[in-house]
Amino acid sequence: EAGVAQSPRYKIIEKRQSVAFWCNPISGHATLYWYQQILGQGPKLLIQFQNNGVVDDSQLPKDRFSAERLKGVDSTLKIQPAKLEDSAVYLCASSLAGGTAYEQYFGPGTRLTVT
Amino acid sequence: AQSVTQLGSHVSVSEGALVLLRCNYSSSVPPYLFWYVQYPNQGLQLLLKYTSAATLVKGINDFEAEFKKSETSFHLTKPSAHMSDAAEYFCAVRRGGSQGNLIFGKGTKLSVKP
Numbered sequence: 001e002a003g004v005a006q007s008p009r010y011k012i013i014e015k016r017q018s019v020a021f022w023c024n025p026i027s028g029h030a031t032l033y034w035y036q037q038i039l040g041q042g043p044k045l046l047i048q049f050q051n052n053g054v055v056d057d058s059q060l061p062k063d064r065f066s067a068e069r070l071k072g073v074d075s076t077l078k079i080q081p082a083k084l085e086d087s088a089v090y091l092c093a094s095s096l097a098g099g100t101a102y103e104q105y106f107g108p109g110t111r112l113t114v115t
Numbered sequence: 116a117q118s119v120t121q122l123g124s125h126v127s128v129s130e131g132a133l134v135l136l137r138c139n140y141s142s143s144v145p146p147y148l149f150w151y152v153q154y155p156n157q158g159l160q161l162l163l164k165y166t167s168a169a170t171l172v173k174g175i176n177d178f179e180a181e182f183k184k185s186e187t188s189f190h191l192t193k194p195s196a197h198m199s200d201a202a203e204y205f206c207a208v209r210r211g212g213s214q215g216n217l218i219f220g221k222g223t224k225l226s227v228k229p
Contacts, residue, residue: 004158033216042205042219056216091158098215106158
C-alpha cells in the first residue's frame with residue numbers, strides 16, 4: 001500500500017514570505033497529524049484532524065499557521081508570514097483513527113529553511 | 116501532564132555490542148509508551164509500543180523495551196548492534212485525553228562503529 005505522501009520535500013524561503021505544504025495520507029485513514037520537528041528536537045504536534053474536523057490545535061501558532069483538510073482526505077499546512085524560527089522539518093502522519101490503538105504512519109517530511 | 120526525557124543525545128556502540136537507549140517518562144494517567152526510529156531524510160517508523168499489557172515489549176529488528184513503573188522508565192535494548200541500526204530514536208508518551216496524540220522526547224542518535 002502507498003505510504004503518506006508529502007510535497008515539496010525541500011523549500012527555502014525568505015522571512016516574511018508565505019509557504020504551503022501538502023500531505024496525502026494513506027487511503028482510508030481518518031486521522032491526520034501535522035508535526036514540527038526542529039533540528040535537535042523531537043516532533044511536536046501542531047494539529048490533528050479527524051476526517052475534516054480539527055481535534056487538537058492547541059500548539060498551532062494560529063497567528064501565522066493555518067491548516068485545512070478539505071473532504072477529509074489530503075491536507076495543506078500554511079505559514080504566513082514565515083519567521084526564522086519556523087525552519088524545521090514538517091512531518092505529516094496518518095492513522096486509521098485517533099487513539100493509541102492505531103499506529104501513526106509518517107511521511108518523509110518537508111524540510112523548510114527560512115533565511 | 117505527560118513528558119518524556121531521553122538520557123543521552125548521542126550513543127555510540129561497536130557492531131555486535133549491546134544497544135541501550137534510555138527513556139524516562141512522566142504521566143498523570145496510565146502511560147502508553149512508544150519507541151520510533153528515524154533514518155536520515157525519512158519519516159518516523161514505529162519500533163514498539165507499551166499499552167499496559169506485558170511489561171516486556173518486543174518490536175521489530177530484535178529491539179525490545181521493558182516498562183518499569185517503579186523507575187518510570189521504558190529503556191530500549193538490542194542484544195547485538197548492526198550497522199543498519201544507525202539512526203535517531205525517539206521515545207514518546209500518549210497525551211492525556213481521547214485524542215491519542217503523542218509527546219516525543221528529544222531523541223537519541225545511535226552510531227554504530229565497525
